Amino acid sequence: MWVTRCYRPKLSVWAVLCVLVLGWFYVFPVYRLPSDKEIVEEVLGLGEVWKKNQTGIDLYRNLLTECCNPRWMFAVTKENSPIGKVLWYDGELYHSHVVNNETYPLFVQSSPLKLPLKKCAVVGNGGILRHSKCGREIDQSDFIMR
Numbered sequence: 001m002w003v004t005r006c007y008r009p010k011l012s013v014w015a016v017l018c019v020l021v022l023g024w025f026y027v028f029p030v031y032r033l034p035s036d037k038e039i040v041e042e043v044l045g046l047g048e049v050w051k052k053n054q055t056g057i058d059l060y061r062n063l064l065t066e067c068c069n070p071r072w073m074f075a076v077t078k079e080n081s082p083i084g085k086v087l088w089y090d091g092e093l094y095h096s097h098v099v100n101n102e103t104y105p106l107f108v109q110s111s112p113l114k115l116p117l118k119k120c121a122v123v124g125n126g127g128i129l130r131h132s133k134c135g136r137e138i139d140q141s142d143f144i145m146r
Helices: 013-027 036-049 054-068 135-139
Strands: 086-088 096-098 120-122 143-145
Antiparallel strands (some): 086 096
């Protein structure tokens, strides 16, 4: 006579402790992302205290120049994206597109922008620029990216 036993794994103390800790962090989060409204209120509350950080701007510009060659890669063109090149979606680790015979003809031959761009503005749609008095400065830019 054969006796069959069902294997039941024993829960370790560490597994139970991990589940309890993760549950605790879910119910009582240590860090909470601020809402858009809270961010806007904080930025507007700074008023005239905010100052342009030219050192930070220069460091970031050098970092971009060294890693990415922005003049060459700013726009997808036939020059910098030949058939077979993998284009990764911005912010997506697992989504890409391989340039093929269907998509290649859609690209412009070379960058339509008159380089170098002297002044660019990056704006969002979250309302953070409302009442910021940046409109004139944004309008004077050579290129505005939303």
